[in-house]
Amino acid sequence: MNRKNAGLLSRRQFLVTMGAVTASSLLVACAPASPAAAPAAEAPAASSDAAPAAERVTVRAHMVEKQDVSAWIQMGLDQDIEGFKEANPEIDLVLETIPGWTPEYIPKILSFTAAGTLGDLVWFPPRHRSHIAWGESYGIVQDYRPYADGVGYKLEDNFFQGAIDVNSSGGKAYWMSYISEPIVPIIAYNKTKIAEMGLAEPSDDWTFDELADWAQQGTTDDVFGYDPADRAYAAFSGGPYYRQHGVEPVNEEGTQATFLDNQEAFVKALKYTYDLVNTWKVSPSPSAGAVNAPEMFGGQKVLAVDIWPFRIQIYPATFTDFEIGFVLTPVVNKGDKRRSMLNEHVFGMTTASKNPDAAFASMAWFCGYEMNVQALVQGQKGPIARADVWADERVYDAVPTYAKLRPIMESIEPDYLVANYRGDEFDLAFAQVFDAMQLGEKQPEEAAIEIQDLCQAVLDKEPA
Amino acid sequence: MTSQDSSSALSATAPLPKQRVKMSAARRREAIEGILYTSPWIIGFLVFIAGPLLASLYLSFTKYNVLRPAKFIGLTNYIFAFTNDPLFLPSIGRTFYFALASVPLAMIGSLFVAILLNQKLVGTTVWRTMYFLPTLTPIVAAALLWRWMLNPDVGLINFLLDKIGIEGPGWLSSTTWAIPSLVLMGLWASVGGSRMIIFLAGLQDVPTEMLEAAEIDGAGTWAKFWRITLPMITPTVFFNLVLGIIFALRTFDIAFVATAGGPARATWFISLHIYQNAFTSFDMGYASALAWVFLLLILLLTLVQFRLSGRWVYYAGER
Amino acid sequence: MAQQVVGTKSGQRHSRDWVVGQIGKVSLLYLIVAIGAIASMFPFFWTVVSSGKTISELYRYPPTFWPESTQFVKNYSEVWSAVPFGRWLLNTAWVTTWALIGGTLSSAIVAYGFSRFRFPGRDLFFVITLGTLMLPVEVTLIPTYLLFSKFNWIDTYYPLIVPAWFGGGAFNIFLMRQFLLGIPYDLDEAARIDGANSWRILWQIILPLSKPALATLATLGFIGNWNNFLGPLIFLNTESKYTVAVGLRYLQSTFAGGSAVVSRPQDHLLMAAALMVALPCLILFFVGQRYFVEGIATTGLKG
Structure with missing residues (x-):
């Protein structure tokens, strides 16, 4: 039947119609791009009318769309913390946010760079100082020290020396700390359930053995006692744990894997984690990739979990069915010195920046004093490597648990260096063996040697 | 409607005088017309695709991190892949294992569902929509659900298995079961999805009077399926097979979201390896070399399928 | 197949057994289709249910099959x-x-x-x-x-x-x-x-x-x-x-x-x-x- 209808349409009519449809649709296809682009184009024009004296400069900052990254900076702008907008009326700060995490962010940044359209500031969460390559060998970011000196900004007055060191190389400051925290220094535990079960509360001075005993008491058919959760899965988040056992993953130059320099301690550290799952069975089965520790803890299937500092504020706000307590992670022997490792999100100034002074001012504001006190007080973001922020009482009024982190942060140890900047590959190589051990397919002794070999193979590769 | 109807309708509107032309001229005309009809794609291919394709081929012979100019290094990347990369060959093996396990099940499953839903059921629309729903459930939501269902300690599947006295495996937390788990997840997501829809559309090409005639001849359901239905839908079977294999070999999302290549690299497919080299290690040159080796492998496989297709695919209108 | 059932009503020639057999076949067909449909539906249904829960309830073990908190409106408007x-x-x-x-x-x-x-x-x-x-x-x-x-x-x-x-x-x-x-x-x-x-x-x-x-x-x-x-x-x-x-x-x-x-x-x-x-x-x-x-x-x- 349709065939007859189609038959009514002559070929010419059809061609004309098709041509019209094609042409008009291609024309219209570009239409929504223009209205959307229009406000952006108008904005500078309108404001230049308002402030004809100062020339408008646009600072484009690339970052992921996240509560504690882009969302907080936007909130800071809206609240005009530290009077940034007032002090810099000529700066148009544009947050170019990318939803997701590095799998979405990195391809975008590479595309911008390749096309020569990168903005002024870039965000990055480095692994084993892989971000230094962005300055030294990729040439994406530049040394911002000259611009800091130009406005009399002293890095040393603002940040802990350790944080300056990890973000610099050869005297050049490539990155500025934005989020700085000790890696997985805290255990969160389910206060309500522990009380119901009649268990003692964990304590800040516990050893790993005490924790294991406690976890065995707490494990029932219904619930697991303890899960290393956030620290269990990588050579990165497990960094402080191995250091606590006296194991340093690589040498100072970042060229040699040194897991076996203290082989006995390394095997012991691995064996403890192995026993949690395979011998004592106090931890749930390790899950690959997607971590479901928050689900297990929130679902009250695990009594205690190792956590990142940012969860100190988020867990109580999210899991309202039970009360949550926090203690420091254990040490090997009573009274051992507490070891640590620094995790950061950083900002850098691009070599492509056309307005480096404005870019520096914006970056310094992201990482500034009041901005970061407010972030903590308002519960939007984790801590930063600034002495003034850590000395501010408002922080502890808002988040008392941070008092436990203060001494750790004040003597924080840097992330170790993977000199060919293959930090992620290094972690993957570690995880490959570690996973197999946790699944009971390898013994700790065997795993220790294999981790050393695979990680060394990564270190031996050419620089990325 | 029959073909007579249509041709008579045509002759009524277009009574053009026809000249006798030589065979070669007709062939030439046919070729020109064919190229004209294909030209949008030829142009699109040349403008939008050929450049990036050739660029990646060239880059596979270079050391290139996107940020610095590419440096020509000949076959070094290719040699490294086969001699020095402990992850490359195993990742290919794993990828083929996944494809081998998932494609036949997916093909049979989808065809079965398509035949089921091609019956004259009351409420066909609703049934089909229900079967199609998994395709519309976003992978992030589906992954969350599967993680819960397959959780070895508290998941639904092991809970049910436990009820009937079977100790369930670790599923995604097991190097042995990780790939079968992904196969299971993929099957659920796609059995009633696009593959099934394509089969369903193919089933509409099976002439009903042929089936009726066969029925009169006393053919049973099974015989009708083997002798009439299946041969008539071989073009769609072939399509689903070729693309099913290509897509299975390229599997990325499901492994990236559900297992991130783990545990212990048990689901570290070639696509993840390429991705990691390109965007984590900034080895775009090397990633391109891996991609081209992989492309040649799939291409070879596809060519073999096309060569063999002459023996079993039936085209009513082949030229 | 549904049509065949209709056909049997008018056609009295068929034996009782044949009719019962046909009904059995059709029921079996519907049963198979329904089981498959439920299996396919389940994750989508679960997504719908989850979209009305609080985050605490979403993570609860064993899960609730209908949200106790039923905050559909709140969640959907929060997305918007x-x-x-x-x-x-x-x-x-x-x-x-x-x-x-x-x-x-x-x-x-x-x-x-x-x-x-x-x-x-x-x-x-x-x-x-x-x-x-x-x-x-x-x-x-x-x-x-x-x-x-x-x-x-x-x-x-x-x-x-x-x-x-x-x-x-x-x-x-x-x-x-x-x-x-x-x-x-x-x-x-x-x-x-x-x-x-x-x-x-x-x-x-x-x-x-x-x-x-x-x-x-x-x-x-x-x-x-x-x-x-x-x-x-x-x-x-x-x-x-x-x-x-x-x-x-x-x-x-x-x-x-x-x-x-x-x-x-x-x-x-x-x-x-x-x-x-x-x-x-x-x-x-x-x-x-x-x-x-x-x-x-x-x-x-x-x-």
Whole structure:
């Protein structure tokens, strides 16, 4: 039947119609791009009318769309913390946010760079100082020290020396700390359930053995006692744990894997984690990739979990069915010195920046004093490597648990260096063996040697 | 409607005088017309695709991190892949294992569902929509659900298995079961999805009077399926097979979201390896070399399928 | 089969056993269909349920099968206020519509060329066409970006729409080719003898006979374009131009390299947003699917 209808349409009519449809649709296809682009184009024009004296400069900052990254900076702008907008009326700060995490962010940044359209500031969460390559060998970011000196900004007055060191190389400051925290220094535990079960509360001075005993008491058919959760899965988040056992993953130059320099301690550290799952069975089965520790803890299937500092504020706000307590992670022997490792999100100034002074001012504001006190007080973001922020009482009024982190942060140890900047590959190589051990397919002794070999193979590769 | 109807309708509107032309001229005309009809794609291919394709081929012979100019290094990347990369060959093996396990099940499953839903059921629309729903459930939501269902300690599947006295495996937390788990997840997501829809559309090409005639001849359901239905839908079977294999070999999302290549690299497919080299290690040159080796492998496989297709695919209108 | 049941009512000739057998067969058929449907439905149902829970309840073991907290309204409105969801929906509808029209039409034309005409290099070019499906996208992503940036197309919808008008991609072309090859060539020849040229044959014979294929192409094309993530992510920069697939990531908790990355768990909102993204596809499928099965099935062409 349709065939007859189609038959009514002559070929010419059809061609004309098709041509019209094609042409008009291609024309219209570009239409929504223009209205959307229009406000952006108008904005500078309108404001230049308002402030004809100062020339408008646009600072484009690339970052992921996240509560504690882009969302907080936007909130800071809206609240005009530290009077940034007032002090810099000529700066148009544009947050170019990318939803997701590095799998979405990195391809975008590479595309911008390749096309020569990168903005002024870039965000990055480095692994084993892989971000230094962005300055030294990729040439994406530049040394911002000259611009800091130009406005009399002293890095040393603002940040802990350790944080300056990890973000610099050869005297050049490539990155500025934005989020700085000790890696997985805290255990969160389910206060309500522990009380119901009649268990003692964990304590800040516990050893790993005490924790294991406690976890065995707490494990029932219904619930697991303890899960290393956030620290269990990588050579990165497990960094402080191995250091606590006296194991340093690589040498100072970042060229040699040194897991076996203290082989006995390394095997012991691995064996403890192995026993949690395979011998004592106090931890749930390790899950690959997607971590479901928050689900297990929130679902009250695990009594205690190792956590990142940012969860100190988020867990109580999210899991309202039970009360949550926090203690420091254990040490090997009573009274051992507490070891640590620094995790950061950083900002850098691009070599492509056309307005480096404005870019520096914006970056310094992201990482500034009041901005970061407010972030903590308002519960939007984790801590930063600034002495003034850590000395501010408002922080502890808002988040008392941070008092436990203060001494750790004040003597924080840097992330170790993977000199060919293959930090992620290094972690993957570690995880490959570690996973197999946790699944009971390898013994700790065997795993220790294999981790050393695979990680060394990564270190031996050419620089990325 | 029959073909007579249509041709008579045509002759009524277009009574053009026809000249006798030589065979070669007709062939030439046919070729020109064919190229004209294909030209949008030829142009699109040349403008939008050929450049990036050739660029990646060239880059596979270079050391290139996107940020610095590419440096020509000949076959070094290719040699490294086969001699020095402990992850490359195993990742290919794993990828083929996944494809081998998932494609036949997916093909049979989808065809079965398509035949089921091609019956004259009351409420066909609703049934089909229900079967199609998994395709519309976003992978992030589906992954969350599967993680819960397959959780070895508290998941639904092991809970049910436990009820009937079977100790369930670790599923995604097991190097042995990780790939079968992904196969299971993929099957659920796609059995009633696009593959099934394509089969369903193919089933509409099976002439009903042929089936009726066969029925009169006393053919049973099974015989009708083997002798009439299946041969008539071989073009769609072939399509689903070729693309099913290509897509299975390229599997990325499901492994990236559900297992991130783990545990212990048990689901570290070639696509993840390429991705990691390109965007984590900034080895775009090397990633391109891996991609081209992989492309040649799939291409070879596809060519073999096309060569063999002459023996079993039936085209009513082949030229 | 349902018709056969009706048939038995009028036809008294059949024995009782035969009738019982038929009813049994039909019941069995419905049973199988229903079991499969429930298994398919379950995850979607679970997504719906989850979208009305608090995050605490979402993580509860064992899970609740209907939300105790029932905060559907709160969750859905939170999605709308948290992100510019309406704007993204409009953008997505826009891109999808134009890419779909272009992709479906042009792939039908190109497939006609591939399936009905013999020309030198045809089969080689077809293999190359399929080859475009085989190269992992990671390695062509940046060259493609550079290409579109030379056209000044970055942050516009052109990269998402215009290429579709040039053949609609290898998947569409191959699928359409397979269907066209199933249409007997006698039809073309008959029409040709009657004086129809090839363009006319395409529009008056081939395409009307390909309605199930075109409907399939259009449906899959809609879903594909609607959920396209990588293209909009890479080629668009401005948040107000994003599509829903990209926007969904705003609500997704992120995990990287095995460790959780800073993000507030908000999977309940993710579920709500995911459902809203899926809804247009669902409606389209529900309404449009009858076209899959319309066409030549009943016309009875020669076999």
